[in-house]
Amino acid sequence: MIRLNVNGTAHDLDVSPEMPLLWVLRDRLQLTSAKYGCGRALCGACTVHIDGEAARSCSVMAGDAVHTEITTIEAVAGKVAEAVKTAWQSLDVVQCGYCQSGQIMSAITLLNANKTPSDADIDAAMDGNICRCGTYLRIRQAIHMAAKAIA
Amino acid sequence: MDGTSAAHSLSAPSRRAFLQGAGAAAGAFVLGCFVPFGERAVAAGAAAQGPFDPNVFVRIASDNTVTLVCKHFEMGQGVTTGLATLVAEELEAPWSDMRFEFAPNEAALYKNLIFGVMGTGGTTSIANSWVQMRQVGAAARMMFVAAAAERWRVPASEIAVENGVVSHDRSGRRARFGELAAEAMRMPVPAEVTLKPPGAWKLIGQRLPRLDSVSKTTGRAVFSFDVRRPGMLVAVVRRPDLFGATVRSFDDREARAIDGVVDVVQVPSGVAVLAEDTWTALRGREALKVDWDTGKAETRSVEDMLAEYGALADAKGLPALRRGDAEAGLARAAKVYEAEFTFPFLAHAPMEPLNCVIDLSDDGVELWSGCQLQSIDQAAIARVLGLKPQHIKINPLFGGGSFGRRGNPMADWTKEIAHVAKAVGRRVPIQLVWTREDDIKGGFYRPLVLHRVRAGLDGGGRIIGWRHKIVCQSLFVGTPLESSLVHDGIDETSVEGVVDTPYEIGNFAVESFNAQSLIPVLWWRSVGNSHGAHAMETAIDELARLAGQDPVAFRLALLADKPRDAAVVKLAAERAGWGQALPAGRGRGFAYHSCYNTRVAMVADVAVARSAIKVDRIVAAVDCGVAVNPDIITAQIEGAVGFALSACLRNQITFADGVVQQTNFDDYAPTHMSEMPQVEVHIIASHADATGIGEPGVPPLAPAIGNAIFAATGKRLRSLPFAAKALG
Missing domain, CATH: 3.30.365.10 (Aldehyde oxidase/xanthine dehydrogenase, molybdopterin binding domain)
Known part of the structure; x- marks a missing residue:
């Protein structure tokens, strides 16, 4: 039995501590916003926040996530999160949408750490989040737009 | 082309006759009328006139929302927004009232006018809907006018529709769509409609926000990977490393010994491991020992x-x-x-690897899938399970990309889940999951x-x-x-x-x-x-x-x-x-x-x-x-x-x-x-x-x-x- 704090709620779960956090969220807690894309931290579709930092939930064992605060896009809140989601919507960033929860969670972490990211800062922070639909130009633009909104 | 209905009806009868004839010649199966994706087909499709009964394609609620029943699959290309734009333009609906849902797999109503069956691909969605969806909107608008004329006892010719409001200036009467919707949808569907000239367009040509933006930026959009049914098992299939290899025998003792592994079954594509969750299914698959017959397999570089x-x-x-x-x-x-x-x-490698959910019940079969060619998938499942296509209900969902992979004439992964369900032999919802490795190595x-x-x-x-x-x-x-x-x-x-x-x-x-x-x-x-x-x-x-x-x-x-x-x-x-x-x-x-x-x-x-x-x-x-x-x-x-x-x-x-x-x-x-x-x-x-x-x-x-x-x-x-x- 392990205890995970997800989106402000403690869950006591009868799962192996080796089960990747992604599958705990999706299969046990029915929180499906974090997506499976590669299983090896190569694509970022599974990105959630652990103690406020972007983390690839497919490659974090559930046992390593006890005593942390896990946040998924369903519950992510605050000025930065709202600015990012608003920018994504006003620029119509999404196409298929499958990677976008992860993109948004990564972008929020970036803007929490750097309020005025350059294109190079954005590329460095976001390069591990793959979008097969190729929405990158709008993602970059949306991050700049969100940065302006929170300035 | 000014895009009026008259201009577009000319080639329709011969095209319909062709499609029916081709379908009949090919027997009961609908694919015989599937026509090429080439430029000629697109051109013909653009001119084809489809059915435009608003009761089939839109639902207008008492809260004024207009829901497009979208006959096409959304894999990111924006088709839900595009088709809704065409309807809203002619209906005179405000964009903020537009919604969409995916159409059920009823090819008679929702067929792609170019394919003759239900399906999305070949860059045909806008081409085959361009006239039809505007006709749907125009017909609905005329039905609102007719309903208002009847309710207010005024001539239809004096009624205007704009921005979701039906009005009669002389008497000062006004009603929003929601107030008239129930009456309007009971009006006879007009036999002919006249479409607006381009100069009168308000929405077409504008940058309207996508209808799927909010759900896809809040984690709420549902892909078939996100479907969770009570008691659902997750199936992963061990497929051969070589194309053309087949299962000679397998040893599932170690796989079955893993807590949470529920079943192991052989299917034509390999050996499926079913478990209570995805991770356990994957561990079960790793523990499986399969002896492959590679005698006829492809080995060329x-x-x-x-x-x-x-x-x-x-x-x-x-x-x-x-x-x-x-x-x-x-x-x-x-x-x-x-x-x-x-x-x-080249692999397609859409971000969402292939997956779908099947549930067999007394009424037939339900499938939850981001599938591109519903008619093909429906027929494929029916054949595997010995049922009639009409017994297969497909719940269409967003596709996390496709690039062609989610529309396969061989219906590979749809057939695979049907085989898994058949081999399991008991009524339990099953989600078939392909990993990224399965996707990259899986052919097609x-x-x-x-x-x-x-x-x-x-x-x-x-x-x-x-x-x-x-x-x-x-x-x-x-x-x-x-x-x-x-x-x-x-x-x-x-x-x-x-x-x-x-x-x-x-x-x-x-x-x-x-x-x-x-x-x-x-x-x-x-x-x-x-x-x-x-x-x-x-x-x-x-x-x-x-x-x-x-x-x-x-x-x-x-x-x-x-x-x-x-x-x-x-x-x-x-x-x-x-x-x-x-x-x-x-x-x-x-x-x-x-x-x-x-x-x-x-x-x-x-x-x-x-x-x-x-x-x-x-x-x-x-x-x-x-x-x-x-x-x-x-x-x-x-x-x-x-x-x-x-x-x-x-x-x-x-x-x-x-x-x-x-x-x-x-x-x-x-x-x-x-x-x-x-x-x-x-x-x-x-x-x-x-x-x-x-x-x-x-x-x-x-x-x-x-x-x-x-x-x-x-x-x-x-x-x-x-x-x-x-x-x-």
Whole structure:
């Protein structure tokens, strides 16, 4: 039995501590916003926040996530999160949408750490989040737009 | 075309008769009426008139919301927004009241007018809906007018509809859609409707926000991977490493010993492990021991196959096109150009790997799936389970990308889940999950292709003969679509992008060769155009240089009687600053291609340093008829650049002793953000019938880049992916 704090709620779960956090969220807690894309931290579709930092939930064992605060896009809140989601919507960033929860969670972490990211800062922070639909130009633009909104 | 219903009804009866006739000839199964994806089909489809009963396609609620019942699959291309725009335009509904849901799999109501069955693909969604969805909106508006006339006892001719409000000025009466909806939808559906002239459009041509933006930025959008049914088991299938291998025997003792593994069953594609959750199913699959019979399996390498392709091309092929006398032209040529191009197997690798959920009940079967060809998937499940298609209910969901993979005439993964459910033999919801490795290694690739071009110029630098050989594994031989798309052994999709070139080539011969392998192949975003355009546009560029002419001027001379094509070429060249000098190490390349009745030109600016290729900027010009939503068109071109760039620079599927050498996003790496060039999209203003934009952005990218690399370095890279090290 392990205890995970997800989106402000403690869950006591009868799962192996080796089960990747992604599958705990999706299969046990029915929180499906974090997506499976590669299983090896190569694509970022599974990105959630652990103690406020972007983390690839497919490659974090559930046992390593006890005593942390896990946040998924369903519950992510605050000025930065709202600015990012608003920018994504006003620029119509999404196409298929499958990677976008992860993109948004990564972008929020970036803007929490750097309020005025350059294109190079954005590329460095976001390069591990793959979008097969190729929405990158709008993602970059949306991050700049969100940065302006929170300035 | 002014787009009125009268103008569009002319060709409908003969087309319907054809579809019915073809369907009957093929027996009960609907696929016989599946028609080609080619330009002719799109043109015919644009003119076809479909049913437009608003009760089928829209639901208007008492809260004034207008819900489009979307007959097409949303895989990111923006079709839900596009079709809703067409309905809202004629209905006079405010955009903020528009919603959508996906249509159930009832082909009689929701068929793609070009395919004759329910399905999405071939860049047909806007083309086949362009008239029909506006008719739906117009019919609904007329029914609101009729309902108001009856309620208010005033002449219908005095009633106006605007912004979701029905009004009668003389009496001062007004009602919003919601107040009249119940009455309006009981009114008779008008037999004929008149569509607005372009000058009256309020929504078409505007940048309207996507209807799926909010759900996809809040984690609420539901993909089939997200479906959770009570008691659902997760199934993963151990498939052979070699295509064509089969299960000889398996030992599942260790797999079954894992806590949470519920069942292990053999299916035609391999051995399925079912567990209470995904991770346990994956562990169970790792613990499985399978003995494969590889006696008949495919073991050739890509090099082996290409050597065979080359030998095939030395012979005479099937005549895909004969115009004039290519050989005689070549014999007279002052200069002869010869080139060979090869194209690798490619995986689609949509971000959401294949998956779906099945639930067998007393009433039949329910499937939750992001599936592109509902009619095909429905029939496939029915056949596996011995049921009638009407017993299969498909709950359509968003697709996390597709690029062709979610629409397979062989219905591979849909059949697979049906086999798993059948083998399990008890009623439990099952989710079939493919991992990324399953996806990359799982076949149904864009086929390996070889093009061999021999073209001649006369003394004036004009093309006087062109012989083009294409060796490709057919997508359709042996599939239910063979009778529709393969004629006299020639698969239309193997030679498309070449036989239908808009360039005026008088003496032109195209030969087709069908290669054989056990590697399953499938259409990949833009299908044959993904290689045909590259061979054509690279060859044209080389011929222009051989002729000592500017590549854009050379193209324009070949498009002298094609004003729409020429306009796109000119616009891209002008906006890109074609002809300006660039610093050393940089080059600018041009490519133009027309497919699915949509025309796209691209100018690539490329920097080459230390044998590394960096694409800095793409300027695109597009003619897709009426631009229903210019922002979505722009996004599709941006996205096509992002999608196609990694195929241009590095992606390929290769084999060692028959085993696929790529596994995941490290060795089959999509484009990353830092590689993304700037993209500018310029759209031609047009009142021609709207055509699609999902695929046409892909074909011109690689040749534009290759032509830019030549401009920068003087070195010609022909085959894909580009071997950057050759530039060193």
